[in-house]
Amino acid sequence: MENLGELIKLLRKERKMSQQDLAKQYGMSRSTISGIENNTISEIGLRKVEAILNGFGYELTAVPRRSTRPTLDTLKKVNFHG
Secondary structure (H helix, E strand, O other): OHHHHHHHHHHHHHOOOOHHHHHHHHOOOHHHHHHHHHOOOOOOOHHHHHHHHHHOOOOOOOOOOOOOOOOHHHHHHOOOOO
């Protein structure tokens, strides 16, 4: 979520909006917007984040992570020990 907060802050500033403006537009408190942007809020509903991103012309998506370490199956396929 850290990157989402940074993105939301960047998009808000590009549009010359205050945190209060954004909060009012989406029925949130300014402290909630601040928490999202600074990654200090303990829990935030995905619908709230999605609504903000949609308002800026973005969509929230999920993509599978790439493993940084090979799996055992991968190592077997490349004949790691042979």
